[in-house]
Amino acid sequence: MSELTVTNRFQLENRQLPDAVMTDAIKTMAAHASVRRYKPDPVPEEALEAILTAARSASTSHNFQAYTIIVVTDPERRRQLAELSDQEHVSQSPLVLVFCADLYRLERVCQRQGYPFGDRHMDLFLQAVVDASLAAQNAAVAAQSLGLGICYLGAIRNRPLEVAKFLGLPPRTFALFGLTIGYPARQPRIKPRLPAQVTVHWETYSDAHLDEGLAAYDATMAATGIYKNRQVAVRADGAGAAGQADSASSTNGATTAGDQVAPAPNVYGWCEHTARRLAKPHPLRRDMKTYLEQLGWEF
C-alpha cells in the first residue's frame, strides 16, 4: 500500500476488517492525524453547536461534569494564546476550544446548598482531568466527522498561571489543553503507532512483546522520515547520553529496507527520539505541581 493512498490506520497496518465493523465513527477515528495548518474559513455555527453537544454528551464521573470549555475565536486573543503556548498554528486555526478541569463550579454548588466542600484530594483532581479529556475527545471526533481538522494543544500548560489570568479562570480550575479546530489546509499523513501487542495486553500486564515491538516500531518510524531535521539534541555535557546517542545522531536516514525487521541499535527512531526527550528536564513543565497548587489545587 503506497503511503499516499493510506486513509486510515487499518490500511496503514495492512489489516482488513469486515465492512460490518467499519462504522463511519470508527473510520473517522482511524483516519486521525493532527492538523497544524488551517484554511482561514470559520467553523460554521451549527457545526460548533454539534461539536459542543457531542462534548457535553461524554461520560462524566458521578455526573459531576467537572470541566469547562472556553471557546476562543477572537483573532487577537488567538494570537495571544499562540504566544502563550509557543505554537504558531494556534493563531491560524479559526477556533480554539480550551478544556479546563474545574472544581470551582462544584465548590459553588456546595456553597449554594450550605455544605462544606470536602477533601479536595488527588482523586477529585483525576476526575476533573478525565471529565475534561473525555469531553474533548468527543469534540475532536465530532469535528473530524464534519471534515474539520484538529490538534491538541498540551503546550497551553507551558505557562499555567499566565494562561489562567488570560482566560480569567477562578481558583481550582486550570487549562488542561486546547483543541484547535478548522478546515485543513492540507491533509497530514497518519502517524504509525506502537504495535498493538505493545500497548494492548490480555488479562494481565505483560512486556513479553516489548523488545520486539519497539524494534519494529523504531524501523517503521525511522522509515517515515519524520525525525529528519527534528532530532533532539543531546546536551553538550553529555549528561543523560550514553555513547550510542552521539553515534545515533549521525546515522539518521541510513535506514534501508533490509534494516526494518531488526534495525541497528543506533537507528534514530521513536526510541531514541523519545528517550532524548525524556532525559532532558522540561524547563516549563517540571514545576506543574507548584503551579497547580498556586491555582488552588490540592492533592
Add this chain to the structure above:
Amino acid sequence: MSELTVTNRFQLENRQLPDAVMTDAIKTMAAHASVRRYKPDPVPEEALEAILTAARSASTSHNFQAYTIIVVTDPERRRQLAELSDQEHVSQSPLVLVFCADLYRLERVCQRQGYPFGDRHMDLFLQAVVDASLAAQNAAVAAQSLGLGICYLGAIRNRPLEVAKFLGLPPRTFALFGLTIGYPARQPRIKPRLPAQVTVHWETYSDAHLDEGLAAYDATMAATGIYKNRQVAVRADGAGAAGQADSASSTNGATTAGDQVAPAPNVYGWCEHTARRLAKPHPLRRDMKTYLEQLGWEF
C-alpha cells in the same frame, strides 16, 4: 417530545440542527447513556479489533502513547474485578478494558537507549492520564457505533494497590478506569447535562449564567425521578449539612411544572445530590496520592 422517544441529546434539549452536521459519529455520541446491564453475548473478535484500533488512533502527547489497555474477558477474573470495584455489572459485561496510565514503558525505552529517565513530574503524570483517557473515549465511541453499550468504571480506583497486583502492573503504572462493553440488555435513558451556558464559556471564564443554569438543571434532574431512592444521606452528626439539607430530603418528587424555572431551594436535585456527595470524604479515594506514590508515581 416524550422522554421515551428521545434518542439523542439534541432531542432531549429540544434543539434541531441541519442534517448536514448530524454525522453518524455525532449521532452516536449524542445518544450516549451508560449501560450497566448486558446480554451475555460476547463482543465479536472483529468488533474488538476495530475498537482497539480506534483507541490506538487517538491523539497522544508527544507521541509518547503513555498508556496500556488490558483486555479482561475471563469470567472468573471479571468476577474478581467486580469485587475489587464494588460494581456488580462488571462481572455481567462480557468484556472489560482497563485503561492504565503508563510511564513504565517509557522508562524501559530510556534504559534501552542508555539515557536516564528524567524528572517524573506532575505534568508527565497528566500526559499519561490524558493519553489513556483519549484512547478510552475513542474505544467507547467505537463500541457504541457498533451497537454495543459501555460504562466507565472509575471505581477501579477504589483499591489501587490490590487492582495493580491483580493486573500484574509494574511500577509507575496504575489503573485509571475500566470500560465495560457488551450488548445492552435494555436501553437506558439519556441523562440530562448541565445547560450549555454553564459548561461552555466564550473567550473568558464566566459564571454569569451559573445560578440560573443550576436552578434550571435542578428542576430538570428532579423531574427525571433519578434521585428517588438514591438520596445521599446526611451524616448523623450534622457535619456538613445546613438546615435545609434535612428538609430537602422530605421534598423529593414535590417538583411541579410550575416550579421548573425557579425551583424551591429545598428541591432535591443535582445541586443537593452533588453537594452531599462532595461534603462527605470518600473513604476509599481520599488517599489516592499516597497510593499512587506507593505505585512509583512522583509529582
